[in-house]
Amino acid sequence: MDKIGKNNLLGYVGSVTNHIILILLLFFLTPACKGKVEAPAASPPVVVVIKIVPKDVPVGFEYVAQTQSSHLVNIQARVSGFLDRRLYTEGSVVKEGQVLFQIDPKPFQVQLDQAKAALAKQEAALETARVNLERTKPLTEQNALSQKDLDDATGQYQSAAAAVEQAKAQLEAAKLDLSYTTITTPVTGVSSSARQTEGTFINPENSLLTTVSVLSPMWVNFSISENELQKYRDQMAKGLLRPPLRNKTYEVEIILVDGSVYPHKGRMTFAEPSYNPQTGTFLIRASVQNPDGILRPNQYVRARLKGAVRPGAILVPQRAVQQGSKGHFVWVVGDDHKVEQRPVTVGGWHEHDWFIFEGLRNGDRVVVDGGLTLRPGTTVSIKPAEGVDSPVSSRPASPETGLVKLEK
Secondary structure, eight states, X not given: OOHHHHHHHHHHHHHHXXXXXXXXXXXXXXXXXXXXXXXXXXXXXXXXXXXXXXEEEEEEEEEEEXXXXXXXXXEEOSSOEEEEEEOSOTTSEEOXXXXXXXXXXXXXXXXXXHHHHHHHHHHHHXXXXXXXXXXXXXXXXXXXXXXXXXXXXXXXXXXXXXXXXXHHHHHHXXXXXXXXXXXXXXXXXXXXXXXXXXXXXXXXXXOEEEEEEOOSSEEEEEEEEHHHHHHXXXXXXXXXXXXXXXXXXXXXXXXXXXXXXXXXXXXXXXXXXXXXXXXXXXXXXXXXXXXXXXXXXXXXXXXXXXXXXXXXXXXXXXXXXXXXXXXXXEEEXXXXXXXXXXXXXXXXXXXXXXXXXXXXXXXXXXXXXXXXXXXXXXXXXXXXXXXXXXXXOOSSOEEESOOOOOOO
């Protein structure tokens, strides 16, 4: 190929190469140009809000408690002797005056007969002394007997009279000892097992035979710690908690082990005047009627105190409260639809809500759903919560942990 042909071929190849490079540049530059087109503005996030409306909220305070008989009687022997019979069914309800045990009465019957004979003897001696004194008096007046004779007769009469009184007392003691061989219950209640078997010799030192527990009313005991009590005192001082009026007391609701509510309500009747130094707690006692014997002594239950109120309380759903490095906070929507991160001080739970002690006020709009991705200043679209504007606060009292009625 001559020199001119080679030049033409090289020129053709260079022209084709330039076209290919231009096509590739257009291919890669076209997406870049398209990327510069602005995307449409994103719509603001939708959040569900509630409007804060403070209300008086009844609250309850719940404690682990244990039942106790209001009157526990130890049935004991008062005299020594052999136990003849047990006359009751162990574990049954016994009535006041019912015979429970019988001690062998024969030795005591013998003592009673001896006391009767001793009294008769002393009464006979008294009669002799009386007749002798009546004879001595006129003879002394006639100087037939000396004054000493009269004094001796008077002394014998007085001694015989004292002996009669002593014999009467011994007779009463013998009757009493005989009556003690029949052991009865002084109260109506449920009996325990017999601690002594028939044929055992018993005396007042080892004489616990059984116990009888009065079932109605029943006591319900629970304790509150010193720190907890101080916390509620502070809340009362700040107006965050209002106890029952002075002429009223807390109503005590008993929750059984299966979660059911005991049908009878109790009342607080006693508060220990001092703390237990070993446990650091303060004993509280309630009294509740137990006509059907559902409650038994030493049974574990929960005691719920009702009657306190949180005045002007603010409640928000638990899901609305978040926790950051500086504590709890909620998202509050302003009039300009921008959100603000508001620190709050939370109290106890009330069903599915939190009590808010500080940080919110009447009319605030709090985000309850859709707040996990928010940032301060984010503009949002508001969707009211379904139902009511704020958590229902007119429900029955919901349990918190602990409170007793103590004045500020």
